[in-house]
Amino acid sequence: MIPTIAIGPASLPTYSLLVLLGYFAGLWFASKLAARRGLDPDHFYNMGFYAVLAALLGGRIGHVISYFSAYISDPLSVLSPNFSAVQPVAAGLAALAVLFWYQRHYRMPLPEMLDALAGGALVMLAALALADGLNGRHFGEPSMAPWAIFQWNVARHPVQFYELFGILALLSTLWALLRRLQPGFAALCALAGYAGVRLLVDAFRAEVVTIGPGLRLSQLVAWIVLLLALLTLYQLAFGDNRPGH
Amino acid sequence: MPAKKRFESLILLVLALGMGWMMLSRVPETEVVRPASIPLSGHPAPDITVTTLDGAPLALTDLRGKAVVLNFWATWCPPCQAEMPELQAAHQAYAPGGLVVLAVNQGEDAATVSAFLQERGLDFPVALDTQSEASMSYLVNSLPTTFFIDRNGVIRESIVGQMNAATLKQRLRSIYP
Secondary structure (H helix, E strand, C coil): CCCEEEECCEEEEHHHHHHHHHHHHHHHHHHHHHHHCCCCCHHHHHHHHHHHHHHHHHHHHHHHHHCHHHHHHCHHHHHCCCCCCCCHHHHHHHHHHHHHHHHHHCCCCHHHHHHHHHHHHHHHHHHHHHHHHHHCCCCECECCCCCCEEECCEEECCHHHHHHHHHHHHHHHHHHHHHHCCCCHHHHHHHHHHHHHHHHHHHHECCCCEECCCEEHHHHHHHHHHHHHHHHHHHHHHCCCCCCC | CCHHHHHHHHHHHHHHHHHHHHHHCCCCCCCCCCCCCCCCCCCECCCCEEEECCCCEEEHHHHCCCEEEEEEECCCCHHHHHHHHHHHHHHHHHHHHCEEEEEEEECCCHHHHHHHHHHHCCCCCEEEECCCHHHHHCCCCCCCEEEEECCCCEEEEEEECCCCHHHHHHHHCCCCC
16 A cells, blocks of 8 residues: 655655546546537636635535534634535535536536546546555455455455556547547446446445345445436437437 | 347346346355454554553553544644644543543653643643554554544544544544534
C-alpha cells in the first residue's frame, strides 16, 4: 500500500491527491468527448468549476443547518476552510441543481451532454479505484493466485485493480465507438458497462453486505442497474417511441 | 439474425449469466465472516496499549463497552492545539454517558505533555505513544487524526485534520447517538 508519497519535504496523501487528479482528468476527458459530440468543450470546464463551488456552498449551508447549535457557539466557523464541514447530500443536490441550470441556460442538448459527463465520471471512478488500491480500501478476499497482492498482511485478490482495468477497458471502448453511437447511447453504455464491471469484480471483494440467500448486495444492485440500462437502450433503439419513429 | 433479436438475446444472456454469477459468488450462510482488525471504518479497531501519564499501561480493549474518541496529537502541532477545547467540551458533556476521549500523544515525554495540559486546563484522558507503535497500528500519517470507535470496538468514522465543534458533533453521532 502507498498511502502517502513524499514530494520534497512534504508527505502527500495519495487518496486526496488521486481524487483531485481524477476530477481534473474527468473534466478533461468529458471535454474531449464533448468536442467529438459537437459541443463546446469549454462548457465542461465551466460546469466543473460551478459544480464544485455549488457543492462547497450548498454542503456548508446544509452542515450549518444540521449542526446549528455548534455553529451558534462559534459563528466564524461557518467560514472555516475545513472541507470536512460539508453535508454530502446537500452538496450533491447543489451540484446537480447547478448542472441542471447550466444545461437549461446554455440550451445544451441533454443526450450529448450526458454522453460527455458519463465519460468524465468513468475517469473519476478509475481514479477512485486506484486510490482505493493504494490505500487498502474496499480490499479483496484472500487469494493464492500468483497476481495476489499483500494488503493488511494477507495475500488478497487485487480487486481494486480488477475494477480499474475494467473501467479502462470500458473507457477505450467508449472512445472508439462514440461516433457510431446515437446521442445518449454512450451514457447508457457507460452505465451498463460500469454495472457489469461491478457485477464481475465484486465477487472477489472481502467487505460484504449480504441479502437473502447470501447474495452480495452490491452485485445485486449492479445486476439490476445493468438490466435497466440495457432495457432502456433497447427501448430507445427498437421501441415505438424511438427518435424519428 | 436481425439486430432487435440479437439485442433481446443479449438481455436474456445478461439476465441468466448475471443470476448465475451472483449465485456462484454468494457468501455461504455457514461461513463466519470475521472482519479484520484494521484502521478503516466498519472494521474492529486494532488493539493498542499505550502508557498513561502516571506510567500505567492502558489497552484499548479495556474501554470496550464505551464509545471512544481516539485522537492522535502532539503539543507542537497547531491544528491539534486548536481542536483541544472541542475535545475538552465533548469530554465534559458526554463522559457521564459513557464517552471516553483518549488523546494519544505521539513521541513526546510525560513532562512536556503534562505541562501542556495544565497550561490549557485540559483534563480528559491522555496517553503516551513514545515509540509511535500505536500510531503505526492506525497508519497515522499526519496530525491530528481522530478515530470514532463504538461501544462494540468497531471504527465508525475517522478524520484527518483539525475538527471544529460542528465536525466533531457530526462524527460523534456515529458512536454516541
